[in-house]
Amino acid sequence: MGKSTDFPLFDPLCRFTDDTVLTVATAHAILTGMPYDVAYRDFGRRYPNAGYGGSFYDWLFADDPRPYNSWGNGSAMRVAPVGLAFDRVDDVLREAERSAAVTHNHAEGIKGAQATALAVFMARSGASKSQIREELAERFGYDLHRTIESIRPGYRWDVSCQGSVPEAIIAFLDSSDVEHAIRLAVSLGGDADTQAAIAGGIAEAYYRVVPEHVVDAVRGCLPAPFIDVIDTFGRRFPLPR
Numbered sequence: 001m002g003k004s005t006d007f008p009l010f011d012p013l014c015r016f017t018d019d020t021v022l023t024v025a026t027a028h029a030i031l032t033g034m035p036y037d038v039a040y041r042d043f044g045r046r047y048p049n050a051g052y053g054g055s056f057y058d059w060l061f062a063d064d065p066r067p068y069n070s071w072g073n074g075s076a077m078r079v080a081p082v083g084l085a086f087d088r089v090d091d092v093l094r095e096a097e098r099s100a101a102v103t104h105n106h107a108e109g110i111k112g113a114q115a116t117a118l119a120v121f122m123a124r125s126g127a128s129k130s131q132i133r134e135e136l137a138e139r140f141g142y143d144l145h146r147t148i149e150s151i152r153p154g155y156r157w158d159v160s161c162q163g164s165v166p167e168a169i170i171a172f173l174d175s176s177d178v179e180h181a182i183r184l185a186v187s188l189g190g191d192a193d194t195q196a197a198i199a200g201g202i203a204e205a206y207y208r209v210v211p212e213h214v215v216d217a218v219r220g221c222l223p224a225p226f227i228d229v230i231d232t233f234g235r236r237f238p239l240p241r
Helices: 018-032 036-046 054-060 080-085 089-101 107-124 129-140 148-154 161-173 178-187 192-207 212-221 224-236
Strands: none
Touching (some): 018 224, 080 089, 080 107, 089 107, 107 129, 107 161, 107 192, 161 178
16 A cells, blocks of 8 residues: 555454553553553453564563563553543653553653653643644653654654654644544554554544544454443543533
């Protein structure tokens, strides 16, 4: 397809990946009070073939799992529920760090999670795109004064927080709706599922509504335990309308 936003969003081979498993696990941890690391191991071990990174996979099945100083974007891909569930900036930043640090305890891994969670929180709270852009750029030092059109030609696969989280945030900032944010993120040609998860999570909080055809297709790909967590979380922490 090349680097384009013109591609089928779903096809019969679509499946959920590690981003979905661990985002649902984050929501479950928040709902139940379960420690984040316990929730990640619980869900990850139940769904071991979701495409986890090698270091996370080793952590998942270790007898005594410890954080492994990762700066990868796995900390950011799973953090959106934090931005939806907590009501103060300090709480959002603290919980984002807690969710990241069980695996991604490198400063960049924590920063990526905090930036994503704060973007979700601000979007949910009614902030404008310009306010989100300026706050994240100032607080985290990300260059968010670029466009997807300018980034796309030279962008390459990058699983680091510092090389993918800003670009995913920009996909949201350049978007016109949730589906457009996802398409822009994928069009970069990088770590598509993770960048789409980050951009899509912020976009849902901002636009409030996910198109029905997207919701229906996604729910058709998910096991019943995931849907139960998603529906329970949505009732407990509904987005403003």
